[in-house]
Amino acid sequence: MRLRVAGVIVLLYAQPLTRVVQLTVDDVLHDGEAMLLRLGEPASPVPAPVAALLLAYIANRGNMNTATNQASRWLFPGRRAGQPARPDHLSALLGEIGIPVAAARSAAIRQQLLELPAPVVADALGYHDKTTSRLLRETGGTWSRYAAGNHTRSPPGWAPRGTHGS
Structure with missing residues (x-):
């Protein structure tokens, strides 16, 4: 179950394993x-089937048997007390079950960028906006003219066409 949860986080949220292993149960x-996963601000929603998997995993995390690890807050506790799992070890295990982490993460972030504006993806997934903008250009995405910010208010003096007696 541990590998399934780690793989889902990589595939859905385009997270590097160095970041995945730093997640704690408090980030869920x-x-x-509703369930959210704190990767950036705001926290990202977790789809229902993944939420059920994540809850089941949290209730039965591995490497919790040692006396010093029983209170571990790491989502992926390591074998060493108080330490998270090692990303290289988790990557090797995911590779063994058919998830090439680097390629999967790259494909996931590019897909996100094709569906959402780069600044939105950057904020939600905890990426730097320059990284998502660069990846957007590389993917040929259509959000290149998106202006980040609050679009709920009109600029001062602006009025929609046809409202001045026309």
Whole structure:
């Protein structure tokens, strides 16, 4: 189950394993109905099937048997007490079950950028906006003219066409 959860985080949220292993159970926000994963601001929603998998995994995390690891907050506790799992070890295990982490992560972020503006992806997934902008250019995405910011208010003096008696 550990590999399934790690793989889903890489595939859905385009996260590097160095970041995945740094997640704690406190980064999984669950209010009984919705679940969010704190990767950036705002936290990212977790689809229902993944939420169920994540909850089941948290309830039965591995490497919790040693006396010093029983209170570990790491989502992926390592074999050494108080330490998270090693990203290189997790990468090798994921590779063995058919998830090439680097290629999967790259494909996931590029797909996100084709569906959402680069600044939105950067904020939600904790990426730097220059990284997502560069990847967007490389993918040939259509969000190159998106202006980040609050679009709910009109600029001062602006009025929609046809509202001045025309």
